[in-house]
Amino acid sequence: MGATTNEGLEIAKKSREIVREKIKDFINNFNEKEVEIVERVVHATADVEFAKLLVFKNNPIYEGVKAISEKKPIVVDINMVKAGVRYDKVICPIDFKESYVLAKREGITRGKASMRVAKKYIDDGIVVIGNSPTALLEVIRMVKDNEVKPRLVIGVPVGFVKAEESKKELLKLDIPLITCLGPKGGTPVAVAIINGLIAKARGGVV
Amino acid sequence: MGATTNEGLEIAKKSREIVREKIKDFINNFNEKEVEIVERVVHATADVEFAKLLVFKNNPIYEGVKAISEKKPIVVDINMVKAGVRYDKVICPIDFKESYVLAKREGITRGKASMRVAKKYIDDGIVVIGNSPTALLEVIRMVKDNEVKPRLVIGVPVGFVKAEESKKELLKLDIPLITCLGPKGGTPVAVAIINGLIAKARGGVV
Numbered sequence: 379m380g381a382t383t384n385e386g387l388e389i390a391k392k393s394r395e396i397v398r399e400k401i402k403d404f405i406n407n408f409n410e411k412e413v414e415i416v417e418r419v420v421h422a423t424a425d426v427e428f429a430k431l432l433v434f435k436n437n438p439i440y441e442g443v444k445a446i447s448e449k450k451p452i453v454v455d456i457n458m459v460k461a462g463v464r465y466d467k468v469i470c471p472i473d474f475k476e477s478y479v480l481a482k483r484e485g486i487t488r489g490k491a492s493m494r495v496a497k498k499y500i501d502d503g504i505v506v507i508g509n510s511p512t513a514l515l516e517v518i519r520m521v522k523d524n525e526v527k528p529r530l531v532i533g534v535p536v537g538f539v540k541a542e543e544s545k546k547e548l549l550k551l552d553i554p555l556i557t558c559l560g561p562k563g564g565t566p567v568a569v570a571i572i573n574g575l576i577a578k579a580r581g582g583v584v
Numbered sequence: 585m586g587a588t589t590n591e592g593l594e595i596a597k598k599s600r601e602i603v604r605e606k607i608k609d610f611i612n613n614f615n616e617k618e619v620e621i622v623e624r625v626v627h628a629t630a631d632v633e634f635a636k637l638l639v640f641k642n643n644p645i646y647e648g649v650k651a652i653s654e655k656k657p658i659v660v661d662i663n664m665v666k667a668g669v670r671y672d673k674v675i676c677p678i679d680f681k682e683s684y685v686l687a688k689r690e691g692i693t694r695g696k697a698s699m700r701v702a703k704k705y706i707d708d709g710i711v712v713i714g715n716s717p718t719a720l721l722e723v724i725r726m727v728k729d730n731e732v733k734p735r736l737v738i739g740v741p742v743g744f745v746k747a748e749e750s751k752k753e754l755l756k757l758d759i760p761l762i763t764c765l766g767p768k769g770g771t772p773v774a775v776a777i778i779n780g781l782i783a784k785a786r787g788g789v790v
Contacts, residue, residue, distance in 0.1 A: 385718065386693040389745045396744040424742045424767035425631070458771065461667035487592040512591060536630045536772075538602040539595045561630035565664065566742075566770050 390421075397421050404429035411439045415556070415574045422570035431558040433549065438530050439575060441554035442504060445529035446579035451503040452572065453496045455489055455510045455535075462569035463506070465576050471496040489513035493520070501526040507533045508568030511540035518547050530554045532571050534563035596627075603627045610635035617645045621762070621780045628776035637764040639755065644736050645781060647760035648710060651735035652785035657709040658778065659702045661695055661716045661741075668775035669712070671782050677702040695719035699726070707732040713739045714774030717746035724753050736760045738777050740769035 397420045405413050412434050419428045446452075451467045454460050460470040471477055471492040481491035489510030493500065500517065505528050507514045514533045520526045533548045535541040538561050545557045556571055603626045611619050618640050625634045652658075657673045660666050666676040677683055677698040687697035695716030699706065706723065711734050713720045720739045726732045739754045741747040744767050751763045762777055 383687050383693050384691050385696070389693070389718070389743075393743055393745045400744075421743065423770060424744055424747065457667040458664050458775070461663040462771075481589050485590045487589050487595070490591070512595070537595075537599055537627065538606075538630055539599045541630065564629060564772050565668075566772065569664070 393421050400426050401429040408432075408434070411578075414578075415439065415571055418570040418574045419567050422566040425562070427562065428558060428567065431560055431562060433557050433559065435549065435556075436552065436554040438532075438554040438556045439578070442530040442532075442556075442572075442575040443579045445502075445504050446576055450529060451499040453493075453499050453503055453505050454568075455492070455507045455513045456565070458565045459506060459508045459568050462565065463572055463576070465572075469496055469499045471499075487512040490516045493517050497526055500528050502529060504529055504572070505531045505533070506568050506572045507531075507535055508563065508565040509535055509537075511535040511537065511544035514544040514548060515540070518544070518551060521551055521553060528553060530556070530575075532556045532568060534558050534567045534571070536564035536567075537561060599627050606632050607635040614638075614640070617784075620784075621645065621777055624776040624780045625773050628772040631768070633768065634764060634773065637766055637768060639763050639765065641755065641762075642758065642760040644738075644760040644762045645784070648736040648738075648762075648778075648781040649785045651708075651710050652782055656735060657705040659699075659705045659709055659711050660774075661698070661713045661719045662771070664771045665712060665714045665774050668771065668779070669782070670779055675702055675705050677705075693718040696722040699723050703732055706734050708735060710735055710778070711737045711739070712774050712778045713737075713741055714769065714771040715741055715743075717741040717743065717750035720750040720754060721746070724750070724757060727757055727759060734759060736762070736781075738762045738774060740764050740773045740777070742770035742773075743767060 397417050416429050416432055451469050452465055453469045457470055460468050472488050474495055476495045477488050477492040481488040490512040493513045493516040505517050514535055542561050548557050603623050622635050622638055657675050658671055659675045663676055666674050678694050680701055682701045683694050683698040687694040696718040699719045699722040711723050720741055748767050754763050
């Protein structure tokens with residue numbers, strides 16, 4: 379999982395075995411491909427609770443891997459997420475000049491503004507939100523208003539304000555999605571999920 | 585905490601109030617400046633457990649803020665951490681060519697090799713490790729062998745293999761340090777801590 383040297387691979391392998399043992403009571407809630415993603419998230423966070431919190435809806439792994447194989451863009455909410463994703467078409471619109479201008483003009487968060495700015499990439503693309511609940515809520519609104527039709531939304535914002543609510547709203551959509559219940563989430567969760575799908579797409583396994 | 589618009593500032597403020605309420609049973613373990621850092625970490629992770637796990641040793645906030653005010657370099661383990669730190673002298677040596685070469689030659693992790701490569705920045709600088717236990721262990725070795733004398737080490741690697749052990753070893757050093765007990769930690773924890781110190785340095789409050 380990112381390791382490229384003998385010592386690194388050894389640590390990753392041992393960690394994976396420990397994670398597998400720790401989450402064994404929860405794996406019946408998931409199919410085989412989902413379990414792999416759950417393992418990656420628990421590996422990345424050392425937080426077993428994610429095995430209880432993660433939710434997969436509408437065959438998101440198959441759909442995500444397919445979209446990645448077709449080289450669709452991946453739109454992310456913040457630069458920390460971008461830095462972690464191993465893919466060459468990652469769009470992080472939060473620093474686009476248009477996002478600053480729109481946020482200031484409308485008095486909204488830059489995260490929210492950035493999703494509106496990235497509309498053409500979100501339509502038929504993949505969205506990965508690890509932090510900004512207002513960005514996720516904006517994507518949800520655009521889906522509801524038929525402005526975009528993303529191939530997959532990974533929405534795992536973190537925090538005690540709006541994060542949980544935004545994920546509940548996401549779950550109501552009838553599109554391929556991956557999320558987690560409650561206030562937990564964040565950059566490592568988002569990155570572990572999307573890198574898991576990218577690894578699958580590269581391995582040719584769907 | 586990163587928010588720049590009205591809506592963003594509103595969310596950050598409300599979140600801070602919720603966090604303060606949630607960690608109130610633990611704040612007696614910390615001084616006032618430390619509590620602010622604990623709040624930032626719990627805000628960033630939505631994981632109250634960090635209020636029980638964080639450890640501050642040898643006046644690390646004062647020392648860190650002082651080093652930042654003197655524009656000392658901040659050496660980090662991975663690019664995700666670098667992407668989150670709001671400072672213009674962040675060094676992430678993992679992608680340096682010398683780190684690849686050294687890792688391959690010695691059969692060690694790139695994280696470990698990268699710390700050896702960044703020796704001149706670590707000496708009299710700040711180290712922030714959110715992920716790689718082998719990187720942290722290498723910094724600890726260099727300190728013990730009197731090869732470097734960092735002004736502050738923030739060591740919060742995450743994972744079930746070596747992370748906890750590396751943090752226990754860090755705690756034995758007699759230098760300014762911030763760490764967390766157990767396997768939890770990671771990029772958002774590391775970034776929340778160092779950005780808290782940077783904000784303090786900018787505000788002129790030590």
